[in-house]
Amino acid sequence: MYKIAVLPGDGIGAEIVPEAVKALKAVGEKYNYGFAFTEALIGGSAYDAVGHPLPEETLNVCQNSDAVLLGAIGGHKWENLPVHLRPEIGGLLPIRKKLGLFANLRPCILFPDLVNASTLKEEVISGVDILVIRELTGGAYFGEKTREKTADGGEKAADSMCYTTFEIERIVRFAYEAARGRKKQLCSVDKANVLESSRLWRETVVRLAAEYPDVETTHMYVDNCSMQLIRNPRQFDVIVTENLFGDILTDEASMLTGSIGMLASASIGGKVGLYEPAHGSAPDIAGQGKANPLAMILSAALMLRYSFHLEEEAKVLENAVTTFLQQGYRTADLMEEGKKQVSTTEAGDIIAQLILKG
Ligand code: IPM
Ligand code: MG
Numbered sequence: 441m442y443k444i445a446v447l448p449g450d451g452i453g454a455e456i457v458p459e460a461v462k463a464l465k466a467v468g469e470k471y472n473y474g475f476a477f478t479e480a481l482i483g484g485s486a487y488d489a490v491g492h493p494l495p496e497e498t499l500n501v502c503q504n505s506d507a508v509l510l511g512a513i514g515g516h517k518w519e520n521l522p523v524h525l526r527p528e529i530g531g532l533l534p535i536r537k538k539l540g541l542f543a544n545l546r547p548c549i550l551f552p553d554l555v556n557a558s559t560l561k562e563e564v565i566s567g568v569d570i571l572v573i574r575e576l577t578g579g580a581y582f583g584e585k586t587r588e589k590t591a592d593g594g595e596k597a598a599d600s601m602c603y604t605t606f607e608i609e610r611i612v613r614f615a616y617e618a619a620r621g622r623k624k625q626l627c628s629v630d631k632a633n634v635l636e637s638s639r640l641w642r643e644t645v646v647r648l649a650a651e652y653p654d655v656e657t658t659h660m661y662v663d664n665c666s667m668q669l670i671r672n673p674r675q676f677d678v679i680v681t682e683n684l685f686g687d688i689l690t691d692e693a694s695m696l697t698g699s700i701g702m703l704a705s706a707s708i709g710g711k712v713g714l715y716e717p718a719h720g721s722a723p724d725i726a727g728q729g730k731a732n733p734l735a736m737i738l739s740a741a742l743m744l745r746y747s748f749h750l751e752e753e754a755k756v757l758e759n760a761v762t763t764f765l766q767q768g769y770r771t772a773d774l775m776e777e778g779k780k781q782v783s784t785t786e787a788g789d790i791i792a793q794l795i796l797k798g
Pocket of ligand 1: 513514532687
């Protein structure tokens with residue numbers, strides 16, 4: 441019996457999370473596992489209901505679960521709240537921090553059937569399989585923030601990008617272990633030509649590289665990496681980088697998979713892992729049944745893999761997604777001529793059926 445906290449959050453979060461739950465239930469039915477789901481509030485909807493984007497009760501539910509399934513948070517409605525009550529700063533960031541989730545894994549895999557969904561050319565993206573490992577509890581997201589008036593009548597604002605040796609070592613070792621299970625190529629991305637935190641980052645990676653002689657280590661500046669991802673993405677196996685760079689590079693890398701709606705993520709490192717798609721709450725399409733639930737469903741597969749060590753079950757779920765695409769089903773974001781457009785719930789139903797048959 442696995443206890444799963446279910447946090448739909450805002451916008452399309454409420455539409456895609458039930459589809460991932462469906463997929464997990466299908467896995468449970470097929471393999472005879474019990475999944476106990478407990479729903480809790482987070483983000484703007486939590487603020488509306490109880491006045492805070494991360495209610496104490498939600499944190500308790502998460503801490504007492506084996507894993508957390510999170511949809512998405514945020515939306516225009518809450519953009520002008522006092523900063524500490526906003527869904528991002530008051531909800532998502534603290535839950536990551538409080539659960540100790542320093543490692544965010546974002547697998548950028550191109551499903552062969554989606555090769556034409558991307559804006560990039562087939563010869564560039566076919567075969568892409570990159571694991572981006574983003575440091576998730578440090579850097580500018582969590583460094584000191586200041587804001588003060590200046591003599592000229594303006595203001596001065598600062599976000600400090602801060603890293604300790606401990607924080608860098610922890611994520612880089614994690615990335616080396618991940619690379620050992622793959623093609624054994626680790627690219628560390630920094631901005632060591634300009635930033636002091638990046639110089640510490642690079643020195644630390646150089647030192648650790650000696651302990652992992654079986655893994656090929658390379659270093660790349662983040663500006664160059666953003667270009668190389670589009671120029672020749674197949675050169676990458678595992679990328680490890682700090683929080684903000686990882687945020688930006690993974691939105692870019694999602695286009696290698698056809699749509700941001702395909703990019704799943706696992707946030708791990710603490711006792712309880714959290715699984716959420718890399719995309720946002722998409723308020724523009726919320727409530728219309730248009731959202732692509734695949735990143736959410738693929739995040740559930742990562743939960744099976746990383747939190748429950750159910751590798752076979754994770755593969756069954758991922759294979760169901762592959763078959764769904766092979767059979768020509770597409771949500772609006774992936775739609776091409778000749779394919780069958782389905783709604784969010786139809787996609788979830790088809791995938792649950794494929795899991796049961798798979
Ligand atoms: C992500 C998102 C979040 C982040 C936002 C919603 C705060 O963009 O998970 O990539 O910046 O980490
Ligand atoms: Mg992001």
